[in-house]
Amino acid sequence: MASPLSCILLECAKAIEGGRLDVADSLLAVIQSLASKEESIWRRKVVKYFAEALVRRAYRIRPPWPSPSLPLLSHTTQYMYEPFYEFAATTSKHAIADALNSGYKRLHIIDFSIMFNFWQWKYLIGDLERQYGGLQSVLITSIEPKLSKHTYYVRQNRELAELSNFELRQLTFNSPDDIVNCISKLRRKREDEIVVVNWNFTLHKLLAQDGAMEQVLSKVKDLGADIMVIVEQEANLNSHVLSERLEQSFQYYSHVFESLEKLYDRDELWELYFRRQIGNVVACERVDRVERIESFAQWQNRLSQVGFCPVPQQVDEFKISLRFYFDEYGIEEKEGHNILLSWHGYPVAVASVWKVTDPPQFSSGLYTMQNTVDDSEGMASSSESEDDEENDSLVCIMADRNLWPEQGSSMNRIATSAKLFDMLEYICDLHRLELAVTWISYGQDGNTNSKEKRFLCIDDSACYLNNWFMGGFVDEYARYRLEEGKGIAGKALQSNIHIQHDISLLDPAEFPDTDSAVFAIRLIRTCHAAFAVRLTSTHPCKDDCVLEFLLPGSMKETLELELLINKVLRTLQRKCLKM
Structure with missing residues (x-):
């Protein structure tokens, strides 16, 4: 950590660990000032997110879901996840194709991924069927992070699978213990099937719980899995010493965010x-x-000790498959059996394939301990009752002023943004909203015009995107200030709540200028309606904020819109306290 910003972040961490929050607050103010002068927007973002992480540590702010995942999108397409997604998908494709060379034509894929993509597997299975002259049966068991109320998502995947002539089972996890419970449900259906266990950026989570890794790998061996595919980030971020973790992670994520800057509109999800x-x-x-990310050398040692050995991979196959995707990324083979993805020579991800050193011997005939995978537990319920909502894990993510020390305006504002982000993420996932934006009216003098009208500015740290088509809205619109009484948010600042049933009826004169009005209306064309609600601050800084929610474009009936708005407001009231 040689840069001035990284050194100050480290000093801030030491101040927080020592309980000197006044010192930490002063350092955060310096960090924010220096970061604002950085030319690279992604450099500014990585510094901002590390500052937020330190404030979360100081105030013990935790998101509702402990396992971060990619947002649940309305529109999923493969290229949004470059480069990590394509790298992982390519690894799985080649590994499974090689495993099918054994001659068996029954396939069971057990997929642990940060997000299940139905179309990835559909295309892969189609390619394999053409290559091997058809498959007798295909079962995919998806075990992925819980994404709030994702009942619709689960149901949609199952319906698509039924139309595609393969069986899909879906389980969810929200902790390492959940992963252990999920995999304990699995049974090998037949001796003559190929079993592939696929880990895409999830295996490292098991290290958070003592014994979880050993239990899961033992179960993989008991299943007699033919191969285990592991794709992980290539870094050592699992030190028990905070200063070491901070130093190593800042270096790693600085390179990762630099690579995201080159992806233009394809970066929001990974950000x-x-x-x-x-x-x-x-x-x-x-x-x-x-998030106990470790290096490949550490994984190799860990897996070798429990009876797994690496399977050779061909780097040329990766270069051919990925030649259309990456210009500035490097693909190289290490030690003959792992493939490294690097950004300008700096490793960012690694792929490897493993098999059991001494596979279990099954008796002759079919292995029929259990003919199905029991997914009765761990599935998202199809019910969306109010009782379900009350049982969700989010508890009072907004806090009253007693939680914060009176000094420390920098820390307070960062903490407020972090909590607002948690809240919007929760609401958007719960109610399947595509975008939520936070507008701030700062309480200090000078935030009014000659008519004594206050101004609103977007807090880009407290906005949540659930639809990649809306990705440019926040960055573009954050350049403008909205006057009190104008636009959806400006009207809510005056009246506490404002509902716009038809966005197309917005008056362009209410926007800061013609360009911003045209841009905003063009970007939100996929949404028919929106509403905004004001939250009043009780913090010493006296900032007010307005939360603006864009509603699904498919909802055009007034009654349907009002029902959804009431649900969102009820979630705000039941789950959140005033700031």
């Missing part, structure tokens, strides 16, 4: 994911710290 990772790596300890 959210890495923001959550940074928060967990820096802010959490013990079982709460689930």
Whole structure:
């Protein structure tokens, strides 16, 4: 950590650990000032997210879900997840194809991924069927992070699978213990099937719980899995010493965010994911710290000790498959059996394939301990009752003033943004909203015009994106200030709540200028309606904020819109306290 910003972050961490929050607050003010002068927007973002992580640590702010995941999107397409997604998908494709060379034509894929993509597996299975002259049966068991109320998502995947002639089972996890419970449900259906266990950026989470890794790997061996595919980030971020973790993670994520800057509009999803990772790596300890990312050398030692050996891979196959995707990324083979993805020579991800050293011997005939995978537990319920909502894990993510020390305006504002982000993430996932934006009216003098009208500015740290088509809205619109009484948020600042049933009827004159009005209306064309609600601050800084929610474009009936708005407001009232 040679840069001035990284050194100050480290000093801030030491101040927080020593309980000197006044010193930490002063250092955070310096960090914010220096970061604002950085030319690279991604350099500014990575510094901002590390500052947020330190404040989360100081105030023990935790998101509702301990396992960060990619947002649940309305529209999923493969290229949004470059480069990590394509790298992982390519590894799985080649490993499974090689395993099918054994001659068996029954396939069972047990997929642990940060997000299940139905179309990835559909295309892969189609390619395999053409290559091997058809498959007798295909079963995919998906075990992925819980994404709030994702009942619709689960149901949609199952319906698509039924139309595609393969069986899909879906389980969810929210902790390392959940992963252990999920995999304990699995049974090998037949001796003559190929079993593939696929870990995409999730295996490291098991290190948060003592014994979980050993239990899961033992179960993989008991299943007699033919191969185990592991794709992980290539870094050592699992030190028990905070200063070491902070130094190593800042270096790693600086390179990762630099690579995201080259992806233009394809970066928002991974930005959210890495923001959550940074928060967990820096802010959490013990079982709460689930992002225990380790290097390949550490994984190799760990897996070898429990009876797994690496399977050779061909780097040329990767270069051919990925040649259209990466210009500035490097693909290289290490030690003959692992493939490294690097950014300008700096390793960012690694892929490897493993098999059991001494596979279990099954008796002759079919192995029929259990003919199905029991997914009766761990599935998202199809019910969306109010009782379900009351049982969700989020508890009072907004806090009253007694939680914060009176000094420390920098820390307070960062903490408020972090909590607002947690709240918007929860609401958008719960109610499947595509975008939520936080507008701030700062309480200090000078935030009014000659007519004594206050101004609103977007807090880009407290906005949540659930639809990648809306990705440019926040960055573009954050350049403008909105006057009190104008636009959806400006009207809510005056009246506490404002509902816009038809966005197309917005008056362009209410926007800061013509360009911003055209841009905003063009970007939100996929949404038919929106509403905004004001939250009044009780903090010493006296800032007010307005939360603006864009509602699904498919909802055009007034009654349907009002029902959804009431649900969102009820969630705000039941789950949140005033700031």
